Amino acid sequence: MDNIKHYEATSLDDAVSILAKGKGAVCAGGSDLMTYLKGFIVADPPTNIVDIKRISGLSYIKKDGDTLKIGALTTLYEIANSDDVKNNCPALAEAAGLVASPEIRFQGTIGGNICQKPRCIYYRNEFDDYPCKRKGESSMCYAVAGVNRYHSIFGLKDTCMAVCPSDTAPVLVAVGAKIVTTKKTWDAKDFFVIKGEQINSIDADEIVKEIQVPAAKKSVYKKFAFRKSIDFPLVSVAVAQTGSSAKVILGACFNEPYEIDAAEIAGGNFSEANAEAIAAKVDAKAKTTAQNKYKVQIAKTLIKRAILSLA
Amino acid sequence: MALPEMKVMGLGTPGNDKIRSFFMDDLLTGKPRFVGDRHFAGQLYAVAKHATVDHANITKIDASEALKVPGVVKVLTYDTNPEWARTAPILYKTVPFYGAPIALIIATDWYIAQRAVNLVKVDYEVLPAVIKTTDVMADDEAMTRDTSAPLSGRFADSNFQSSGVTNRGDVDAALKSAAYTRTISDMPWTTRYQHQPLEQYEALAYWSGDEVYVYIASQNIHGHHRSLHNWTGIPLNKLHVYSPGCGGGLGTRLNNPEALMAVFASKEVDGRPVLYKCTKKHSMLFGGRQFDARSVITIGCDKDGKLVALDVKYVCNGYGAGITPIFSKTLTIPNMRYEGTRLYLNDQDRCAWRCVNDPPTGYHFTHALDLVAEDLNMRPDEIRLKNIMGEHDVDQDSGLPFGTKEVNACLDKVLQESGFASKWHKPGTKKLADGRLHGIGVHCHHDSHGRIAGSDRATIVLMLQDGTAAVLDGGSAPHNQMTEQAIVAAEVLGLKIDDVKTPVYGNSDATLNGGMHGGSSFTGSTGGATMKAAEQCRKQVFEAACKNATFSAVNAKPEDLDSKDSVIFLKRDPSVKATFAAICSSALNPIGGIGHGWNNVDADGTGGLQRPKDGFEVGHNTEMGSACADVCEVAVDPETGEVEILEHWNAVGTGRVIYTDGVLQQMGSGTELQVNMALYYGDIKDIPTGNIIGTQYTESQMITTLDCNPSRYHLYPIEGDNHTGPLGAHGIGEPCVGGYCCILSAIYNAIGKWVDTDHGACNPDRVLKALGKA
Amino acid sequence: MSKETNLVSRREFLKDAGLVVGGATVGSAALLSACKNNGKSGSVTKYVCPLDSKEFDSLQALKDHYASAHEGVALPDFKTLNINGVDYSLIINDYWSLAWVLRETLGLYGTKVGCDMGQCGACTVIVDDKPMYACLLFACEMEGKKIRTVEGLADYGNKLNKVQQAFHDANATQCGFCTSGFLMAAQALIERNSSPSEDEVRHALSGHLCMCQNFKKTIEAVVAAGGK
Incomplete structure (x- = not known):
């Protein structure tokens, strides 16, 4: 990464214009970008690093009626400890508070968390060791015949088994959040559609500005990983009731946040029977391998426990 | 059994629990105490490229793209290895294990070197590899050899390092007549990460004329000194090995090839200082050590659970394991056969750490016993x-x-x-x-x-003029081990712990060839050396004291004296006393001692029992x-x-x-x-x-x-x-x-x-x- | 480099490290010794040209020198980093992490690099009261921040601050490689929460690995530092 050039953008327009030149990458907190560059993951990595932290007005948490508006540069620590977030969308505070480690939460931003790159171990290997489809370097997914213990339990998408590693992503989808970029306003569900290496569908010269989070006072996030800190989720679930609907969204189970139909709890009936019924739907949809079958068990358990916790 | 009363040592000894690890405050205040904590003018950085196959001949290495990267100074491979490095474990032409270093990139900073590593292209002629113990076993239960298994390449005609059988009584007869028998097959294993210290492997070297200075985190300064000399032919007195602190991983800080990498790299850039520094990944590949073990255990008992027979077949890869006392020395078992075999695999050869063989071996043992207990x-x-x-x-x-x-x-x-x-x-x-x-x-x-092991341990203890003692055991790290040696010296001499000093650095120039100074056998062996050196000092101090007016006035002889808390006193009348400072400052001759450790196995008069036990005599x-x-x-x-x-x-x-x-x-x-x-x-x-x-x-x-x-x-x-x-x-x-x-x-x-x-x-x-x- | 000793002369150190130190008191003991500076205040007021090692008394003089002797060559950008209360004017390559600059440019080796990937915590420093992994921070982005390292905890002196003293009293180091990182996380915690419970301590330190596996002592020390 010695051949990068670091730009300090003075405004979002300035940042976009640098990105439009190509080979660009946004640097928000920088934690994922740094590991991406140091890992020599792709043969042709970005060399124009655009620091957006000097742009004012991108770090805030404010209430606008029933919606929380959170600037993209707001740190995960701030979100996890914000009374507004804890009161209006507890699942988001929980998810932000479970990302990685305390130090990463002080540095990392919500915008960065939803733009990070996958964690599949083959993907994260050096470009000449495992040139995989997700990196655009072959038509292979090495996980299929290799280690897929941490990978998708709902099959491949675009020949890729990597999961969406973001803790906040399933929450944003569950509450029906909107993600405002320099180009448009996305529904979270449409935002988290994979495109190339990205876990979202924004353009190379598009920058996340703001997350708009509807009120979801009955919401919860549960995370499962082998370790209780530092680790990315192996399975996670966000359950949220917004208005008269409820969503159960699995994280780290597929390339994108994955919805499990939750009609039973739309009216707020968080009973054991309903929890069981919803959890059971995972079995029907799952396409597991011998190595990752356990994730179905974990997913069902988390779904049940999450729903019951809202009772 | 009552333990003799000690002055400084011992669980119950007042003040022992107040002793603080030497140099701890340096670590707490961020003083530079590790290899990488220095920067010499003109310093370059070296990173190795590691093989991504288990076993192969390298047919081509193309470094042309790497050499184009601004800041890359040189790329070294087997072919550019000087003669003296051809037999050393660096820059292989035939890859012996996944992760073996095959090229060395030297650049002006670490990140440039890392990027260049990924631009080196390697062509391999892949050879068959053996990477698990089961690869060389024909029959998992009988654990017979598969003579058609490919060779690891470590040893010309065999994948077998060594094998040993311990026979006790008649195991077959005992099993035949046992009331109960059970056979358990197991294959637990340790991970490569177990051996991974937080301080990644690195070494720094520079040349000054025909002399080379090497910084390496070492638990065996003299081992490094000797092995570098053996590999390169550089005379011992031109080779200076310094060990600052060691960031963990004892067991893997022995005879490290990274010291050689740094020496070699520096020579190739006209002696400029080169820090060879592994990334986490490279440390893992280069320094990790996996232990793969396979066992078949048959236990025979009487109906009340008294073991009558134990038959163990045990196969593992590499260092230090295979023949382990866990089976044979924990329980009373009248009939036992233990066949332990060590293999060569295409795996890293790094030393054991934190008793790498005990956890999996212990598991085989515990598992078998628990199953038998349940049956009974x-x-x-x-x-x-x-x-x-x-x-x-x-x-x-x-x-x-x-x-x-x-x-x-x-x-x-x-x-x-x-x-x-x-x-x-x-x-x-x-x-x-x-x-x-x-x-x-x-x-x-x-x-x-x-x-207790290692008869070549050596410690020097010197009494300084101010009555303090300097303990030079060759080592510096880790700090609680250094502290231990100081306590041994304080105990023997009768000094306060604050009056004993140890150096910060291990230094091959300033200590005697004394073997390993960190690790499992350190306390006993180096402790023995320190004890003996301190005893010599004590004798000389007491002789000097007897020439001092305080004691000569009462015609004291050395055997009439004792010491405690940095004070020497007359046993029969402790009010007759003098400080170490007083005696040492007026001594006519320098006071110092050299002790060598002992090896319990070679009873050389200093090994074996130090005190009679159970009817057995000293020695x-x-x-x-x-x-x-x-x-x-x-x-x-x-x-x-x-x-x-x-x-x-x-x-x-x-x-x-x-x-x-x-x-x-x-x-x-x-x-x-x-x-x-x-x-x-x-x-x-x-x-x-x-x-x-x-x-x-x-x-x-x-x-x-x-x-x-x-x-x-x-x-x-x-x-x-x-x-x-x-x-x-x-x-x-x-x-x-x-x-x-x-x-x-x-x-x-x-x-x-x-x-x-x-x-x-x-x-x-x-x-x-x-x-x-x- | 001097052949007789391995001490680095000030000129060589400054030139090689691209370091220029402007007018304020230099606090780093390591840097002082490298600079062979024996001034009482440790003030270094020379500006060294990275291209020809000539020395000047002011930044303006250096700029003038560039204009005349190295016409057409852009003067590298100087960034000012505030480390442990002292401003340093530095030439920082775009790709250098804060950990790299602290160690290799400033000679502040207390911050350790364990994994260089933000997974072990050994490189933790405090940036504007927040603990962060220095290996994940671009040094060139650190202008205007107050950065504190382990050397600054006790103001470069040999005295220990409250957290360090608690570690000392608990004898809470083994090899010591992870120690700096733990100290900075603990310091930041105590500043946020003066008397943390054991649970709060374990949470705050959960971004740190220790291969000697000395958590028992470390947690005891930090709880004691808070005096609960």
Whole structure:
């Protein structure tokens, strides 16, 4: 990464214009970008690093009626400890508070968390060791015949088994959040559609500005990983009731946040029977391998426990 | 047995627990205390390219793209190796294991070098490889050799390093007539990450004329000195090896090829300082060490659980393992056959760390005993209590007495403190209030560590004019070991601990060729050397004192004197006294001593028993070892497979405790490490190729503070008198990590199923698999 | 480099490290010794040209020199980093992490690099009161921040601050490689929460690995530092 050039953008327009030149990458907190560059993951990595932290007005948490508006540069620590977030969308505070480690939460931003790159171990290997489809370097997914213990339990998408590693992503989808970029306003569900290496569908010269989070006072996030800190989720679930609907969204189970139909709890009936019924739907949809079958068990358990916790 | 009263050493000695680790404050204030903590003008950085195949000939290396990167100074390969480096373990032409270094990139900074590494193109002619012990076994049960297995390439005509059989009594006859027999097959294994210190492997070297200066974190300065000399032919007096602090990983800080890399690289850039620095990934590939073991154990008992026969076939790769006393020295078993075989595999050859062989070996042992106990309707502690060797037993094979034998005391202690007997229940039968399953397990063993070894240890002790002592044992790291040596010197001399100094750096120029100064045999061997050197000083100090007016006035002879707290006094009238400072400042001759350690095996008059024991005389040869016992209580979430250690009791036979905090630190570390090994450590290896693909901490999963409950770990040092050790001491760094199997045993007790730990720890998915939920 | 000793002369150190130190008191003991500076205040007021090692008394003089002697060559950008209360004017390559600059440019080796990937915590420093991994921070982005390292905890002196003293009293280091990182996380915690419970301590330190596996002592020390 010695051949990068670091730009300090003075405004979002300035940042976009640098990105439009190509080979660009946004640097928000920088934690994922740094590991991406140091890992020599792709043969042709970005060399124009655009620091957006000097742009004012991108770090805030404010209430606008029933919606929380959170600037993209707001740190995960701030979100996890914000009374507004804890009161209006507890699942988001929980998810932000479970990302990685305390130090990463002080540095990392919500915008960065939803733009990070996958964690599949083959993907994260050096470009000449495992040139995989997700990196655009072959038509292979090495996980299929290799280690897929941490990978998708709902099959491949675009020949890729990597999961969406973001803790906040399933929450944003569950509450029906909107993600405002320099180009448009996305529904979270449409935002988290994979495109190339990205876990979202924004353009190379598009920058996340703001997350708009509807009120979801009955919401919860549960995370499962082998370790209780530092680790990315192996399975996670966000359950949220917004208005008269409820969503159960699995994280780290597929390339994108994955919805499990939750009609039973739309009216707020968080009973054991309903929890069981919803959890059971995972079995029907799952396409597991011998190595990752356990994730179905974990997913069902988390779904049940999450729903019951809202009772 | 009552231990002699000590002045500074000992668990109960007042003030011993106040001793603070030497140089700790330097670490607390961020002083530069590790190899990489320096920057010489003109310093360059070197990074190696590591082979990504298990076994291959390199047919072509193309560094042209790498050389174009601005800041890259040179790229070195086997072909550019000077003659003297051809037989050394650097820059191979035939790759012996995945991760072997095959090219060295030297650049103006570390990141430039790393980018250039990835631009070096290598063509391999792939050769057949053996990467698991089972690759060379024809029949898993009989464990016969597969003579058609490809050769590892480590040894021209065989994959077998060595093999040994211990025969005791008549195992076949005993098994035939035993009331009960059972055969258990096992294949647990340690991960590569177990051996991974936080300070990655690095070395710095520069040349000044025909002399070279090397900085390397070393637990054997003179080993490094000698091996560098042997590899390169550079005269010993032109080769200066310095060891600043060592960031962990003892066992892997011996004869490191990275020192050679740095020397070689620096020579190739006209002597400019070169820091060879591994990234985490490269450390893992280059320095990691995996232990792969396979066993078939047959146990024969009478109907009451008294063992009559033990037949063990044990195969493992590489260093230090294979023949282990755990099987043969923990329980009384009249008939035993132990066949241990070590293999060459296409695997890293790095040394053992934290007793790499004990955890998996202990597991084979615990697992087998627990299964047998269950068959016989006994509790796991009962079968052990029934068969355990006692304090005064002699070794069943050699007939030698044990220098120290505390395994029964350790077992008694943890069983008592934990209330094991009342807490144990049949497997899979106890649920806690929160729905989790409760389990409890026990383990005990006597192993070969903490032994006295290494007759070439050497320590110099010098008395300075101000009455303080300088202890030069060749080492500097880690700091609690250095502290120990200072305590030994203080004890023998009768000084306050503050009046003993040790150097910050290990320095091959300033100490005698003295072997390993860090690691499991350090306390005993180097401790012995320090003791002897200090004894010589004491003799000279007392002789000098007798010439001093204070004592000459009463016609004192050296044997009339004693010393304590830096004061020398007349035994029959302690009011007649003088300080060390007074005596040393007026001494007519310099005062110093040189001690060499002893090796218990070569009874050279200083080895063997130091005090009579059980009717054996001083000087009699002995068996060595350390004892350990663990009890662990767990809670298993049956819906997620997560395991929480509720409480853990650990007792270790410590011999004489030299340094209370040092011992407690080691024991505490051991209990925490067991959690890593039992529940978290993993290797991520690609399945089709067997290549290592996970090399970051997120894959290796070392525990965080949220993954263990250290306040619920109870540590019981069982202080005893090691009759072979200096002042009764011996090392305890390893045995406390061997009990990880009691965690696995506790999990079995919780869920009623043994978790398959072939190739991995008891991660939740494996627990769920055992429960039939995955 | 001097052949007789391995001490680095000030000129060589400054030139090679691209370091220019402007007018304020230099606090780093390591840097002082490297600079062979024996002034009582340790003030270094020379500006060294990275291209020809000539020395000047002011930044303006250096700029003038560039204009005349190295016409057409852009003067590298100087960034000012505030480390432990002292301003340093530095030439920082775009790709250098804060950990790299602290260690290799400023000679502040207390911050350790364990994994260089933000997974072990050994490189933790405090940035504007927040603990962060220095290996994940671009040094060139650190202008205007107050950065504190382990050397600054006790103001470069040999005295220990409250957290360091608690570690000392608990004898809470083994090899010591992870220690700096733990100290900075603990310091930041105590500043946020003066008397943390054991649970709060374990949470705050959960971004740190220790291969000697010495958590028991470390947690005890930090709890004691808070005096609960």
